[in-house]
Amino acid sequence: MRSKRMCGVGLGVALVLSAAGCAAPEPGPPQNLSAPVARPPADGLTMLGDADPAAGAVDASAALFEASPVVVLAGSGFELSAASVAVALGVPALPADADPDVLSTELDRLGADHVVLLGEGPAETVLEGRTALHVEPTGPALEAALGVRFTERTVAADASAAEAVSGLDPASPELLVAESGSPASPTDAPVSEPLPELEPAERASGLVALAVDDSAGIAGLATARAAGAEVLILPADRPNPQASPEAIEFLAQHADARVVALGPELGAEPSLDWKIASARSGLQLPGGGQLLFPAHMMVAIYGTPGAPVLGVLGEQDLPASIERARRHAAAFDELTDKTVLPAFELIATVASSSAGSDKNYSNELDPAGMLEWAEAAGEAGMYAILDLQPGHTDFVSQAKLYEESLRLPWVGLALDPEWRLGPGEKHMVHIGSVGSAEVNAVQDYLTELVRAHDLPPKLLVLHQFRNDMIEDRAGIETDRPEVTVLIHADGQGSQPEKQATWQRLRTDAPDVAWGWKNFYDEDAPMLDPEQTMMVEPVPDLITYQ
Structure with a gap:
C-alpha cells in the first residue's frame, strides 16, 4: 500500500511532485481493491x-x-x-x-x-x-x-x-x-x-x-x-x-x-x-498438418493383395508393397515443393462376372485383410484408400463393411462408378455409373464417421474416364470440410487420348482435387515422373496400375 497520494500533479509525464511542492496528507487507512x-x-x-x-x-x-x-x-x-x-x-x-x-x-x-x-x-x-x-x-x-x-x-x-x-x-x-x-x-x-x-x-x-x-x-x-x-x-x-x-x-x-x-x-x-x-488428437500427416491438399501430393500403387492381374499392388507381399510405394513417391520428391505422400489404393470389393451368393456381382474381400494393410500403411507413414466396385449394391452399404479401417485417420475411400451397375446390367457388357445423390450419401456417412471419432478430413476419390459415369456432377457437394473430394481420371491408351480425356473431364467440373493414373501395360507410352508433372494442372494424386 502506498503511504502518500500525489497532490495537484497530472500523470501525463511521470507522476512526480511539482517543483513548487505540496504537503502530503497524512496516510489514510488501506483502500485495497478486490481481486479481479x-x-x-x-x-x-x-x-x-x-x-x-x-x-x-x-x-x-x-x-x-x-x-x-x-x-x-x-x-x-x-x-x-x-x-x-x-x-x-x-x-x-x-x-x-x-x-x-x-x-x-x-x-x-x-x-x-x-x-x-x-x-x-x-x-x-x-x-x-x-x-x-x-x-x-x-x-x-x-x-x-x-x-x-x-x-x-x-x-x-x-x-x-x-x-x-x-x-x-x-x-x-x-x-x-x-x-x-x-x-x-x-x-x-x-x-x-x-x-x-x-x-x-x-x-x-x-x-x-x-x-x-x-x-x-x-x-x-x-x-x-x-x-x-x-x-x-x-x-x-x-x-x-x-x-x-x-x-x-x-x-x-x-x-x-x-x-x-x-x-x-x-x-x-x-x-x-x-x-x-x-x-x-495430435495426429499429423508426413510433412505436418492434417489437410492433404494443397500441402501434399499423393503417389499410390493400385490393386488387390495377392491378385497381380488387378494391379501392381498385388505383385508382391505387404513389406515389398510398402517399399514399392515409397520408391514411386521418392521419384517425385525433387520435382515438387510439396510433401510427397506414398499411398496404397486397395481394391476392397472386386467386380465379378457372376452374381455370387448375395446376387450383387461384387466380391467383398475380408475386412480383416484390408485392415491389416491399412494399419501397416499408417505405421509406415503412408496413406491408404479403399476402392469399391459394388456391382448391384450401393457404395454406402459396401463402405460400412470396412468401417474399422475407415476409422483410421489415414484411410480414405474411392468409388469406382464403372462397376456400379444398374438394373439388368452386367460387368464387361455395360459401363456403370453413379448419381450425385449417392455420392453425397457416401459423404453423409463419412461426415458422421469423421465427427463421431474426431478424425481429420477423409479423402473421397471418384474414378471417371467417361462423362456419363458420374451423373449430375454439378450436384456433388464439394464444400464439406470433413470430406476432400477428388476426381481421378482413369483414361488409358495413347498420351493424346489420355490428355483429351483429362481435358474433357475437367470441363465444367466441380471445384475438386484431381488425380491422374499411369498404366504400366495399357498406356502407350506410360509417362515418367518428369512427364507426369507436366500435366496441367499438376495432379494432386498420381496412381500406378
Whole structure:
C-alpha cells in the first residue's frame, strides 16, 4: 500500500511532485481493491466472433470475467500499451471508442469503479461515478500510477502485434511499444491519483484462446490473456487449426482445456468445433498438418493383395508393397515443393462376372485383410484408400463393411462408378455409373464417421474416364470440410487420348482435387515422373496400375 497520494500533479509525464511542492496528507487507512475474478467459460468451445472489434472486446470481457474493480480503456493508437497493462493487472482491456451505452453496462456489470485510461478517453457518460487514471504509456509513469514495474519491449513494424500480446507474461510485466513509437497522451488529461493497491487477480486455469493474426482484435486478445488463457494465433486467411503443425501440437498439449475463439474469421470458420477436436488428437500427416491438399501430393500403387492381374499392388507381399510405394513417391520428391505422400489404393470389393451368393456381382474381400494393410500403411507413414466396385449394391452399404479401417485417420475411400451397375446390367457388357445423390450419401456417412471419432478430413476419390459415369456432377457437394473430394481420371491408351480425356473431364467440373493414373501395360507410352508433372494442372494424386 502506498503511504502518500500525489497532490495537484497530472500523470501525463511521470507522476512526480511539482517543483513548487505540496504537503502530503497524512496516510489514510488501506483502500485495497478486490481481486479481479476470471470466469471460465463453459466446457467445449465458446465463439466470440463479432465483426466489430470493439463489440468483440466487450464480448470477451463478458465471457471471461466475473468481476473486476479496474478496467483498462485504450484510446486509438494505445492498444499495445493498454494490452500490456491489462495482462499485468489481470483485468479486461476495452476500446475507449466502444459504444458508450454498451461500455457503461459492461463496466457496471464488472463493478469497475476505476478505469485506467491510455490515450483519448471515452464519452463523459462512461466515466460518471468512476475514478479515471490518465497515464502516459511509459515505464516510470505506469510504475508510479499502478505500482507495477514494466520492462520495455519494442514491437517491430513488420512484426505481429497479436503474437506480441499473446506472449505477454503476467509474472514478468512488459510494456509493448510500437517501433514507430506511441502517440502522445492528451495534454488536457485531468489530475489523477495512483491506483489503490489491487489484490492479485484470480486467473482461470485450463483455458485456451484462439485468435487470428489481426491487430484489430488486440483488446479482446489481451482480455483473454489477462483472464489466464494460453493463446494460439492462426493466420487470418486460413484460420483452420488442422492446417498448422504448430496449432495441432498446441491443441494436443491442451486437450482438456476450454476453448474461446476470438474474431469474425474464426466465427466464420465452418465446423470449427470438429476441427479443434481433430487437431487435439495430435495426429499429423508426413510433412505436418492434417489437410492433404494443397500441402501434399499423393503417389499410390493400385490393386488387390495377392491378385497381380488387378494391379501392381498385388505383385508382391505387404513389406515389398510398402517399399514399392515409397520408391514411386521418392521419384517425385525433387520435382515438387510439396510433401510427397506414398499411398496404397486397395481394391476392397472386386467386380465379378457372376452374381455370387448375395446376387450383387461384387466380391467383398475380408475386412480383416484390408485392415491389416491399412494399419501397416499408417505405421509406415503412408496413406491408404479403399476402392469399391459394388456391382448391384450401393457404395454406402459396401463402405460400412470396412468401417474399422475407415476409422483410421489415414484411410480414405474411392468409388469406382464403372462397376456400379444398374438394373439388368452386367460387368464387361455395360459401363456403370453413379448419381450425385449417392455420392453425397457416401459423404453423409463419412461426415458422421469423421465427427463421431474426431478424425481429420477423409479423402473421397471418384474414378471417371467417361462423362456419363458420374451423373449430375454439378450436384456433388464439394464444400464439406470433413470430406476432400477428388476426381481421378482413369483414361488409358495413347498420351493424346489420355490428355483429351483429362481435358474433357475437367470441363465444367466441380471445384475438386484431381488425380491422374499411369498404366504400366495399357498406356502407350506410360509417362515418367518428369512427364507426369507436366500435366496441367499438376495432379494432386498420381496412381500406378
